[in-house]
Amino acid sequence: MLNELVEEIELLSGKKVLDLDGEIFGESGLMDSMNIFHIMLFIQMNFSVEINPEEISLESFGTVNKIITYTNNKLLENTK
Amino acid sequence: MTIDTIIDTLKNNSALLISYKGTSISRDDFYNDVIKIEEILTKTNTSLIKEFIALHCENPLHLYPLIFACWRQGLKIYFPNKDFLEGTCIFENCKYTLRYDGSDIKSELNTSYMETAYDERGDTVLFSSGSTGKPKGILHHHSHFFKNAQSMINEIGLSGYVSITMLKPYLVSALSHFLVHLSTESHLIFTDIEDKIEIEKYSQLYKNLAIVGSPVHLLMTLNYLATDAKPIYFFSSGDLIYPSVIEKIIKTFPSTLFFHVYGLAELAGRFFINKYDRNTEKNEYLKIGKNIGGTTCTVQEDQLYVDSDFLFFGYIINNQFIPSSRPHPTGDKVIVDNGFIIEGRMDDEIKIGGNKISLKNIERKISDILKESIVIIVPFKQEPFGTLIALCIQSNDTLTKRFLLENLRKVLRPYEIPHKYYQITTIEYTQTFKIDRKKIAQNLSTYEEIK
Numbered sequence: 001m002l003n004e005l006v007e008e009i010e011l012l013s014g015k016k017v018l019d020l021d022g023e024i025f026g027e028s029g030l031m032d033s034m035n036i037f038h039i040m041l042f043i044q045m046n047f048s049v050e051i052n053p054e055e056i057s058l059e060s061f062g063t064v065n066k067i068i069t070y071t072n073n074k075l076l077e078n079t080k
Numbered sequence: 081m082t083i084d085t086i087i088d089t090l091k092n093n094s095a096l097l098i099s100y101k102g103t104s105i106s107r108d109d110f111y112n113d114v115i116k117i118e119e120i121l122t123k124t125n126t127s128l129i130k131e132f133i134a135l136h137c138e139n140p141l142h143l144y145p146l147i148f149a150c151w152r153q154g155l156k157i158y159f160p161n162k163d164f165l166e167g168t169c170i171f172e173n174c175k176y177t178l179r180y181d182g183s184d185i186k187s188e189l190n191t192s193y194m195e196t197a198y199d200e201r202g203d204t205v206l207f208s209s210g211s212t213g214k215p216k217g218i219l220h221h222h223s224h225f226f227k228n229a230q231s232m233i234n235e236i237g238l239s240g241y242v243s244i245t246m247l248k249p250y251l252v253s254a255l256s257h258f259l260v261h262l263s264t265e266s267h268l269i270f271t272d273i274e275d276k277i278e279i280e281k282y283s284q285l286y287k288n289l290a291i292v293g294s295p296v297h298l299l300m301t302l303n304y305l306a307t308d309a310k311p312i313y314f315f316s317s318g319d320l321i322y323p324s325v326i327e328k329i330i331k332t333f334p335s336t337l338f339f340h341v342y343g344l345a346e347l348a349g350r351f352f353i354n355k356y357d358r359n360t361e362k363n364e365y366l367k368i369g370k371n372i373g374g375t376t377c378t379v380q381e382d383q384l385y386v387d388s389d390f391l392f393f394g395y396i397i398n399n400q401f402i403p404s405s406r407p408h409p410t411g412d413k414v415i416v417d418n419g420f421i422i423e424g425r426m427d428d429e430i431k432i433g434g435n436k437i438s439l440k441n442i443e444r445k446i447s448d449i450l451k452e453s454i455v456i457i458v459p460f461k462q463e464p465f466g467t468l469i470a471l472c473i474q475s476n477d478t479l480t481k482r483f484l485l486e487n488l489r490k491v492l493r494p495y496e497i498p499h500k501y502y503q504i505t506t507i508e509y510t511q512t513f514k515i516d517r518k519k520i521a522q523n524l525s526t527y528e529e530i531k
Binding site: 011012013014031032034035037038040041051052053056 | 432435462463464465468481482485486489493494495497499500
């Protein structure tokens with residue numbers, strides 16, 4: 001999952017992901033905040049995760065590690 | 081230019097006027113056909129005169145003489161359209177339907193006729209599905225078509241050339257080209273875009289042919305022309321043409337003159353004309369040129385408004401007559417930069433995450449990268465994100481998402497980057513041969529996704 005996600009972010013931003021806790025979106029990040037839709041759609045389509053509209057925020061998707069945590073939690077919920 | 085002065089010039093003139101499916105008629109044949117139809121019409125029930133009638137005829141060798149005869153006899157007509165000819169729609173506001181097969185005229189009473197109020201000055205209705213998908217009639221007087229054609233002739237300043245067109249004869253853009261040919265002693269060949277053999281045959285027969293069609297027609301035709309063909313003119317018609325298409329055509333045929341002819345049914349034909357040749361700067365390809373004589377243009381809040389003495393009288397929608405406003409809002413979003421650049425339709429703008437985007441503008445940017453491909457951007461709904469956009473590509477190349485993203489991010493703003501990618505083999509078209517975005521959006525799940 002990590003490799004696929006990093007690859008998608010690098011592809012969209014054209015930049016290398018050097019820090020898994022670094023900001024992905026916004027001025028100090030790798031890409032524009034509008035690309036958050038691309039990343040969320042990528043997770044939804046590739047990992048079969050249903051994203052809750054209330055959870056669309058940088059709190060859940062701001063860094064690579066946050067996205068991985070969010071996705072793993074969702075997958076865990078699905079298995080319960 | 082009036083209908084009677086034109087008709088008078090046709091008599092005893094043996095020059096070819098129209099060809100269609102292997103049959104040609106001269107200008108004199110056209111004249112005789114008009115006179116013959118007029119004689120039949122005068123013997124027909126006179127109640128036809130009072131009511132709008134629907135013309136059920138697709139063959140241009142018959143349709144155009146029929147239209148001319150009706151106009152000269154003071155009849156009020158509805159142009160046919162694809163749905164009407166295929167029997168999937170009826171024109172409720174027409175009391176009669178007239179069929180003409182080249183020898184005889186048959187009139188039929190429309191049993192579901194509904195009377196509608198019109199502006200009394202109008203005698204011709206074009207029925208379009210409209211860019212919004214809402215069917216609408218566009219009411220004109222026949223003199224509008226002649227005035228528009230005359231303005232186009234004044235602008236292009238050409239005569240005596242032979243054209244081949246893939247436009248359906250009942251479209252206003254086809255009628256507009258026909259009137260230009262009729263008035264400039266030149267020959268117009270109608271063909272189907274599917275008929276590769278005929279296109280190749282004519283391009284062999286007439287080395288200096290003019291090609292007339294929608295941008296998609298022009299692109300497809302390039303593959304069908306004879307290897308030694310040297311078309312002298314290209315006229316794009318009916319839809320916005322992307323600079324990459326113009327570039328490709330001028331590169332393939334360096335001595336050609338390319339006319340970007342941008343039309344509007346509400347103006348009875350053409351609206352803007354621009355000329356490009358090999359010496360034209362590429363950044364000029366975006367400009368649609370200057371408006372034809374007889375029209376005035378203004379821009380209000382990015383929207384193009386037009387006025388003219390050949391502006392339509394009003395719309396007929398759901399059996400209601402809605403008078404036109406003057407100036408008329410075209411629905412085209414423009415940038416004014418020493419000329420007009422059409423950025424897209426006002427209604428092709430959607431919001432992605434609060435940002436306004438123009439679908440056609442994105443297509444244009446992408447087509448600059450994927451030069452050999454037809455690109456279409458369509459919106460789709462995806463929960464919980466709302467509206468997102470998909471890129472559909474018809475291309476001979478095998479494309480990957482990686483290749484696309486690497487290139488798209490160089491020319492698109494972050495919120496303009498499509499969210500899904502599809503390779504399509506068959507493109508759906510509207511009856512005016514514009515890309516049918518609605519149908520493509522509906523069929524997204526059936527296309528092959530690019531990964």
